[in-house]
Amino acid sequence: MAKKVGITTNYAIAYAAKACDVDVIAAYPITPQTAVVEKLSEFVANGELDAEYVPVESEHSALSACIGASVAGARAFTATSSQGLALMHEILHIASGMRLPIVMSIANRSLSAPISIWADQSDVMNARDAGWILFFASSAQEAYDQVILGYKICEHPDVLLPALVNYDGYILSHTVEPVVLEDDEEVRRFVPKNTQRLKLDVDNPMTFGPVGPPDWYYEFKYQQVLAMEKAKEVILRAFDEFEKAFGRKYVPLEGYRVEDAEVVVATSGSFVGTAMYVVDKLREKGFKVGLLKVTVLRPFFADLAKKLLAGKKVVGAIDRAISFGAPMGGPLAMELASAFYNEPERPLIADYIMGIGQRDVKPEDIEYAFKKMLEYAKTGKVEKPVEYVGVRV
Numbered sequence: 001m002a003k004k005v006g007i008t009t010n011y012a013i014a015y016a017a018k019a020c021d022v023d024v025i026a027a028y029p030i031t032p033q034t035a036v037v038e039k040l041s042e043f044v045a046n047g048e049l050d051a052e053y054v055p056v057e058s059e060h061s062a063l064s065a066c067i068g069a070s071v072a073g074a075r076a077f078t079a080t081s082s083q084g085l086a087l088m089h090e091i092l093h094i095a096s097g098m099r100l101p102i103v104m105s106i107a108n109r110s111l112s113a114p115i116s117i118w119a120d121q122s123d124v125m126n127a128r129d130a131g132w133i134l135f136f137a138s139s140a141q142e143a144y145d146q147v148i149l150g151y152k153i154c155e156h157p158d159v160l161l162p163a164l165v166n167y168d169g170y171i172l173s174h175t176v177e178p179v180v181l182e183d184d185e186e187v188r189r190f191v192p193k194n195t196q197r198l199k200l201d202v203d204n205p206m207t208f209g210p211v212g213p214p215d216w217y218y219e220f221k222y223q224q225v226l227a228m229e230k231a232k233e234v235i236l237r238a239f240d241e242f243e244k245a246f247g248r249k250y251v252p253l254e255g256y257r258v259e260d261a262e263v264v265v266a267t268s269g270s271f272v273g274t275a276m277y278v279v280d281k282l283r284e285k286g287f288k289v290g291l292l293k294v295t296v297l298r299p300f301f302a303d304l305a306k307k308l309l310a311g312k313k314v315v316g317a318i319d320r321a322i323s324f325g326a327p328m329g330g331p332l333a334m335e336l337a338s339a340f341y342n343e344p345e346r347p348l349i350a351d352y353i354m355g356i357g358q359r360d361v362k363p364e365d366i367e368y369a370f371k372k373m374l375e376y377a378k379t380g381k382v383e384k385p386v387e388y389v390g391v392r393v
Contacts, residue, residue: 014039016147019187024069059084073199082109096131101154118358252296261290313377329386
């Protein structure tokens with residue numbers, strides 16, 4: 001029976017992995033995700049979860065262990081953050097290239113140097129082209145649900161790609177929120193294990209991850225392109241099925257008060273709640289502003305973005321990562337600019353970099369972005385395509 005409890009997002013992730021009846025957990029600690037694998041170790045030790053718990057010597061080894069487990073047909077899970085994800089980078093491409101439906105949670109954290117244990121999204125944005133499906137949670141409940149949805153989507157035979165469930169370190173990872181924990185048996189009915197996929201079998205030998213010579217490597221990569229495209233339909237269907245099963249509705253990109261908005265800002269993660277508050281505040285003052293909440297970044301639902309943002313004068317991104325040397329400054333702004341590039345009528349695009357290294361972001365900072373965009377809507381020109389809000393210069 002479902003029950004509502006107050007837990008951190010880290011614990012919510014662990015409960016979701018348990019509910020999904022994962023077979024193998026590869027564990028290596030790194031701030032601020034350590035509590036995820038610690039809680040899973042408790043579930044295994046006290047008999048609540050029948051799984052192989054594998055303590056490893058590094059994050060590189062953690063994902064490598066998941067690959068070994070997944071290629072043998074097991075449902076594999078791990079968690080990491082920041083430098084840990086960076087250390088895994090080689091293996092990220094191997095997991096997606098071998099079409100392994102691993103789910104991994106990321107408590108998003110800044111990358112060194114200088115050393116930072118605080119939150120931003122620079123870690124995952126470094127991995128956005130590694131062939132993984134990318135989810136972003138703005139609450140503990142969403143993080144819990146996205147782990148479940150991750151296995152539902154990734155194990156689909158038309159997809160067979162791994163997924164990252166992202167949530168902001170500390171701001172979400174260590175914050176206690178009310179979370180509805182679904183009955184484990186109900187979750188397992190929703191995500192039955194895909195026992196039909198190709199896997200290592202001593203009775204039917206096959207090779208995984210062989211050398212890909214020029215005659216064939218391109219075709220393997222193109223299969224990943226097709227899988228990511230097919231994932232869009234699978235994601236939408238899984239979201240619908242999830243709502244029917246558990247009552248919570250998700251969409252890849254969600255508009256908040258966008259219908260009559262002149263300007264819309266797009267963002268993800270823990271910024272969403274603050275941005276919604278600012279939208280409501282500015283609406284009370286008569287400003288036509290709206291919000292685009294990004295739940296799925298890969299695959300990017302460009303057609304949905306264009307539908308939701310059609311007719312808007314200015315679209316802004318609040319990015320929590322920097323693409324050094326890029327014209328737009330941040331990854332989300334570049335996604336939006338790319339989506340609209342070939343459209344005959346397209347909005348102006350502005351980018352606002354905030355919260356790097358967990359620099360405090362206040363409602364006034366987001367309000368500043370909206371007001372600048374409203375100015376651009378009047379003049380028809382973006383004076384500053386990229387602004388680094390809150391930085392000392």
